[in-house]
Amino acid sequence: xxxxxLKVRKRTFKRESVLGVIFIxxxxxxxLIFTLFPVLYSLYLSFTMTGEGGHLKWIGLDNYLRAFxxxxxxxxxxxxxxxSGIGIPIAQIMALMAAILLNVRMKYQGLFRTxxxxxSVVPAVATGLLWKWIxxxxxxxxxGFLEELxxxxxxxLIDPAWIKPSLILMxxxxxxxxxxxxxxxxxxxxxxxxxxxxxxxxNSRQRLKSITLPMLRPVTLFNTIMGIITSFQSFTxxxxxxxxxxxxxxxxxxxxxxxxxxxxxxFKMGYASALSWVLLIITAVSIAITxxxxxxxxx
Amino acid sequence: xxxxxIALILMILLCTMAFSKKEIVFWNAWGGDEGKVLExxxxxxxxxxxxxxxxxxxxxxxxxxxxxATLSGNTVPDVITVWDWMVVPLGFRxxxxxxxxxxxxxxxDEEYYINGVWDYGFYKxxxxxxxxxxxxTAFMWNKGAFEEVGLDPETPPKNIEELDAYTEKLMKYxxxxxxxxxxxxxVISHIYCYVFGGKLWDPETGEITANDPGNIRAYEWLSxxxxxxxxxxxxIFQAGWGDVFSPxxxxxxxxxxxxxxxxxxxxxxxxxxKPDFDYGISxxxxxxxxxxxxxxxxxxxxxxxSASKNQEEAFEFMKWLTAPKQSAHFAAALYNIPPVKDALNxxxxxxxxxxxxxxxxxxxxxxxxxxxxxxxxxxxxLSEMTQALADVQLGNKTAKEALDYVQDRITEELSNY
Numbered sequence: 001x002x003x004x005x006l007k008v009r010k011r012t013f014k015r016e017s018v019l020g021v022i023f024i025x026x027x028x029x030x031x032l033i034f035t036l037f038p039v040l041y042s043l044y045l046s047f048t049m050t051g052e053g054g055h056l057k058w059i060g061l062d063n064y065l066r067a068f069x070x071x072x073x074x075x076x077x078x079x080x081x082x083x084s085g086i087g088i089p090i091a092q093i094m095a096l097m098a099a100i101l102l103n104v105r106m107k108y109q110g111l112f113r114t115x116x117x118x119x120s121v122v123p124a125v126a127t128g129l130l131w132k133w134i135x136x137x138x139x140x141x142x143x144g145f146l147e148e149l150x151x152x153x154x155x156x157l158i159d160p161a162w163i164k165p166s167l168i169l170m171x172x173x174x175x176x177x178x179x180x181x182x183x184x185x186x187x188x189x190x191x192x193x194x195x196x197x198x199x200x201x202x203n204s205r206q207r208l209k210s211i212t213l214p215m216l217r218p219v220t221l222f223n224t225i226m227g228i229i230t231s232f233q234s235f236t237x238x239x240x241x242x243x244x245x246x247x248x249x250x251x252x253x254x255x256x257x258x259x260x261x262x263x264x265x266x267f268k269m270g271y272a273s274a275l276s277w278v279l280l281i282i283t284a285v286s287i288a289i290t291x292x293x294x295x296x297x298x299x
Numbered sequence: 300x301x302x303x304x305i306a307l308i309l310m311i312l313l314c315t316m317a318f319s320k321k322e323i324v325f326w327n328a329w330g331g332d333e334g335k336v337l338e339x340x341x342x343x344x345x346x347x348x349x350x351x352x353x354x355x356x357x358x359x360x361x362x363x364x365x366x367x368a369t370l371s372g373n374t375v376p377d378v379i380t381v382w383d384w385m386v387v388p389l390g391f392r393x394x395x396x397x398x399x400x401x402x403x404x405x406x407x408d409e410e411y412y413i414n415g416v417w418d419y420g421f422y423k424x425x426x427x428x429x430x431x432x433x434x435x436t437a438f439m440w441n442k443g444a445f446e447e448v449g450l451d452p453e454t455p456p457k458n459i460e461e462l463d464a465y466t467e468k469l470m471k472y473x474x475x476x477x478x479x480x481x482x483x484x485x486v487i488s489h490i491y492c493y494v495f496g497g498k499l500w501d502p503e504t505g506e507i508t509a510n511d512p513g514n515i516r517a518y519e520w521l522s523x524x525x526x527x528x529x530x531x532x533x534x535i536f537q538a539g540w541g542d543v544f545s546p547x548x549x550x551x552x553x554x555x556x557x558x559x560x561x562x563x564x565x566x567x568x569x570x571x572x573k574p575d576f577d578y579g580i581s582x583x584x585x586x587x588x589x590x591x592x593x594x595x596x597x598x599x600x601x602x603x604x605s606a607s608k609n610q611e612e613a614f615e616f617m618k619w620l621t622a623p624k625q626s627a628h629f630a631a632a633l634y635n636i637p638p639v640k641d642a643l644n645x646x647x648x649x650x651x652x653x654x655x656x657x658x659x660x661x662x663x664x665x666x667x668x669x670x671x672x673x674x675x676x677x678x679x680x681l682s683e684m685t686q687a688l689a690d691v692q693l694g695n696k697t698a699k700e701a702l703d704y705v706q707d708r709i710t711e712e713l714s715n716y
Contacts, residue, residue, distance in 0.1 A: 049715065050392045051716070052391060052392075052393070052716070053392070054393030054394060055393070136538050136539070137534075137535045137538045137539075138536070138539030139538070139539050155535050158534040158535060158537075159534070244362075245685070248534070248689075249689055249693070250686070261682075263367075264363055264364050264367060265362065265363075265678045265682075266388075266678050266679045266682075267388040267389070267675075267676075268676075268679075
């Protein structure tokens with residue numbers, strides 16, 4: 001390679017980089033203005049409170065410290081952890097079972113896959129309204145069915161003890177996304193492994209335990225992390241099915257709802273920003289724990 | 300050629316800019332028939348004067364996220380519609396304009412408004428907006444249900460003891476023990492704080508009075524309903540109630556015999572009630588030493604964002620919109636009550652006054668008017684009051700303990716503002 005071609009290449013590279021930057025600049029500008037700036041601004045807001053006339057007062061860590069003394073803060077964390085702790089594992093198992101079933105070669109396989117995925121396409125608001133009706137203790141189909149069988153159905157969303165089970169039940173409606181990822185994971189498992197196991201006389205349960213589950217571990221980790229993120233942020237369906245306060249006795253007051261009421265009902269933007277950053281920390285810690293658990297089991 | 304056309308276009312643009320009227324952007328929160336009435340009024344205003352053109356944008360208030368986001372920017376509408384509870388929090392935070400000076404210049408003062416309504420929207424001496432129309436709550440009873448259980452259909456309960464006794468009589472169950480009719484259902488708990496002689500706050504000093512002895516008595520009484528009647532059954536019963544703006548309205552269907560009711564429900568009854576349905580409206584029954592003329596007022600406001608570039612013009616428009624004639628017209632369309640004194644006698648409003656509406660007007664003009672606590676954290680306060688009632692009902696705290704807690708907590712929080 002002589003000096004001349006090197007020079008030309010260098011120049012081309014430079015020109016291409018400039019062009020490249022120009023072409024992605026709308027996205028970069030969008031990211032800086034509409035994502036990075038608001039994120040950093042919310043960090044700044046979390047150290048302030050809005051005083052008289054809209055002046056931002058710097059109050060240091062007060063917003064963060066205040067949260068730890070609030071009853072509703074702890075209640076919302078408790079509610080969110082209960083919903084996630086019970087909801088995510090069950091949802092994972094259900095999604096995996098659905099994926100395994102839909103992985104079986106049969107007629108109309110595509111149709112069934114579509115049907116199982118369909119609820120995930122329904123907007124959250126519609127889902128919330130639909131389930132509000134399904135779970136209506138007097139007019140809903142579930143209690144109607146139970147009544148036909150001679151049982152008296154629970155109060156679901158109007159009974160504080162049943163609000164959390166209702167929300168968990170509804171969350172299974174949206175397992176389609178998780179299921180599709182499991183399905184992709186299942187298809188990535190080489191058939192040879194199953195064939196070899198079969199030759200060794202492994203029955204289907206042993207194959208599931210020793211091949212399918214271990215091979216799916218990375219997928220399970222991914223799905224669990226995504227489940228944690230979505231579950232910690234759950235908001236839309238809850239506010240539609242219950243109310244701003246999370247229903248009777250605040251039994252469904254999830255963390256997302258708590259942030260929202262502080263920001264848009266009580267107009268405490270600084271406090272709500274602090275809460276959002278606390279959520280980020282909680283989510284990060286939960287993910288770190290999850291990853292550690294998965295890693296330890298790999299050893 | 301190109302140069303010439305550009306010059307021509309520029310000239311046309313300049314001319315239109317020089318001669319065009321200022322545009323006032325108005326966020327209107329009403330759709331349907333009521334929205335149409337408002338649109339017509341805006342058109343009338345646009346034809347009436349040559350200074351500005353008002354452009355109406357349909358923007359339902361909802362929870363106010365959109366309003367918050369808009370107010371934080373530089374390009375804002377000139378007049379927006381907000382709920383009453385948003386007025387002081389937004390005003391205190393400098394996002395909407397205090398109208399004191401403009402109101403003084405326009406000669407609009409306490410005398411212009413009905414009894415006590417002037418204080419609505421005031422905080423620390425600043426008035427942050429004008430009420431659109433008023434919503435008044437009174438006591439409603441189903442005359443047919445009274446007759447059925449042997450009560451005089453024309454006489455509502457006069458005091459709390461009678462209310463309790465009537466409630467007991469009017470409760471109706473099916474053969475399987477399930478509810479068929481509720482006797483009475485207190486929903487807006489702060490009404491009873493005032494009925495029992497208490498109050499939520501002192502509008503003069505801006506201080507809260509959560510643990511007022513009247514409030515404590517009211518909370519004890521409200522909890523007695525929780526103990527007497529199976530709350531789970533009640534909630535399941537209510538879950539089957541239909542939309543109030545429909546023939547499935549539970550009061551019209553006889554599913555609740557006595558309730559808190561607003562004047563717009565007269566319109567609902569006219570539209571959806573069966574011909575033989577009859578009901579009465581009266582003041583709230585009060586205990587001895589309580590208040591017999593409690594009038595709960597709520598509603599929406601028109602406010603001017605601080606960032607509006609046409610504040611004077613926006614105020615002129617708002618002044619016109621809330622003048623007696625327009626106020627009467629719009630209130631009649633909404634079946635609300637106009638906040639302005641002279642509007643009460645305007646033919647546009649008097650045409651909807653019947654003996655039922657008259658009770659509301661009497662209550663508003665002569666009664667003890669109270670509104671949502673006009674505080675920077677009014678919603679936090681009310682939410683704590685609701686939580687306190689739940690604590691009392693569940694037996695976690697006594698009424699005094701629960702309300703003392705609210706008093707301390709909110710006073711402490713208010714001290715930051």
